[in-house]
Amino acid sequence: MARCPQCESSNVAKIAFRDYSVVYAVPFLQRKKILPKHSKIFAYACVKCGHIFGLTLEKPEKFAPFAEG
Numbered sequence: 329m330a331r332c333p334q335c336e337s338s339n340v341a342k343i344a345f346r347d348y349s350v351v352y353a354v355p356f357l358q359r360k361k362i363l364p365k366h367s368k369i370f371a372y373a374c375v376k377c378g379h380i381f382g383l384t385l386e387k388p389e390k391f392a393p394f395a396e397g
């Protein structure tokens with residue numbers, strides 16, 4: 329159960345972003361040629377204070393080639 333980190337209400341909704349629902353990204357530092365990757369993103373919205381938190385990639389493994397480790 330998600331809880332708002334700002335007001336600690338548990339009255340939160342899981343949401344997807346309609347017009348910006350996909351993040352299209354390239355590595356910040358291009359050490360080798362890597363094609364852009366994309367993933368849908370979702371987040372939680374507190375319906376009490378309006379805070380949006382927990383931005384999360386739907387498929388984080390797609391960004392694995394960007395990872396430093």
Ligand SMILES: [Zn+2]
Pocket residue numbers: 332333334335336337374375376377378379
């Ligand atoms: Zn809140």
